[in-house]
Amino acid sequence: DTAVSQTPKYLVTQMGNDKSIKCEQNLGHDTMYWYKQDSKKFLKIMFSYNNKELIINETVPNRFSPKSPDKAHLNLHINSLELGDSAVYFCASSFRAGGGDEQYFGPGTRLTVT
Amino acid sequence: GNSVTQMEGPVTLSEEAFLTINCTYTATGYPSLFWYVQYPGEGLQLLLKATKADDKGSNKGFEATYRKETTSFHLEKGSVQVSDSAVYFCAVYNQGGKLIFGQGTELSVKP
Numbered sequence: 001d002t003a004v005s006q007t008p009k010y011l012v013t014q015m016g017n018d019k020s021i022k023c024e025q026n027l028g029h030d031t032m033y034w035y036k037q038d039s040k041k042f043l044k045i046m047f048s049y050n051n052k053e054l055i056i057n058e059t060v061p062n063r064f065s066p067k068s069p070d071k072a073h074l075n076l077h078i079n080s081l082e083l084g085d086s087a088v089y090f091c092a093s094s095f096r097a098g099g100g101d102e103q104y105f106g107p108g109t110r111l112t113v114t
Numbered sequence: 115g116n117s118v119t120q121m122e123g124p125v126t127l128s129e130e131a132f133l134t135i136n137c138t139y140t141a142t143g144y145p146s147l148f149w150y151v152q153y154p155g156e157g158l159q160l161l162l163k164a165t166k167a168d169d170k171g172s173n174k175g176f177e178a179t180y181r182k183e184t185t186s187f188h189l190e191k192g193s194v195q196v197s198d199s200a201v202y203f204c205a206v207y208n209q210g211g212k213l214i215f216g217q218g219t220e221l222s223v224k225p
Contacts, residue, residue, distance in 0.1 A: 004157075033213075041152075041201055041218040048211070056212060090157055098211030100146040100165070105157035 003027050004106040006091050012112045013081055020077045021109045023091030031055075032074040033092040033103065034066060043090070049074055050097040081113045116141040116208040118187075120216035123201075127194055127223050135189040135219045137178075137204035147171075147180055147187045148205040152218075158203065161189075194223045 034046040048056035049068040063079045091106040121136040146165045150158040162171030164180035204216040
């Protein structure tokens with residue numbers, strides 16, 4: 001039974017296109033996150049939602065827009081894709097925000113922009 | 115703010131060798147410390163954690179002790195297997211509730 005799932009797993013698209021990545025967690029957690037992992041494996045948080053409310057919004061281009069329709073789902077929409085957006089994007093969730101809880105990660109979405 | 119620094123990789127070992135991956139932290143207070151593992155093509159999984167100073171986290175033969183005197187949380191395993199080949203990340207929460215990761219250490223275990 002998958003805890004944190006993401007779709008799609010792979011996404012290949014051209015510059016200038018708009019794309020979305022979906023994430024769902026069935027752990028009953030209140031908090032969800034989006035991370036970007038670059039080619040050197042460096043992980044950086046992008047956004048976090050707690051019970052559908054945005055609580056962390058890092059310095060990310062406003063072409064990236066997260067949306068949380070309910071606390072089990074967190075989607076990431078990217079407008080006007082650029083070559084530099086190529087990376088692996090991970091969704092994660094935790095029981096609560098800022099409580100030092102472990103985070104559970106999805107399998108990742110590898111985005112390639114050509 | 116809170117941060118972690120871990121040793122650079124890649125680290126290449128023979129099967130059954132002893133593993134140490136160094137991680138040092140800077141933190142206000144004593145936040146929980148974590149080791150995550152990322153197997154090829156997969157997401158991160160929690161390997162172990164320690165929630166306070168002098169705690170030892172352990173899982174799958176891996177151990178790490180939260181040492182406040184040396185501000186360290188080094189990962190160790192007595193005898194590595196080929197299946198341990200992965201990227202290992204040390205992590206700590208900062209005061210803003212963000213999980214801050216080290217740069218990752220790639221481990222390759224040869225038969």
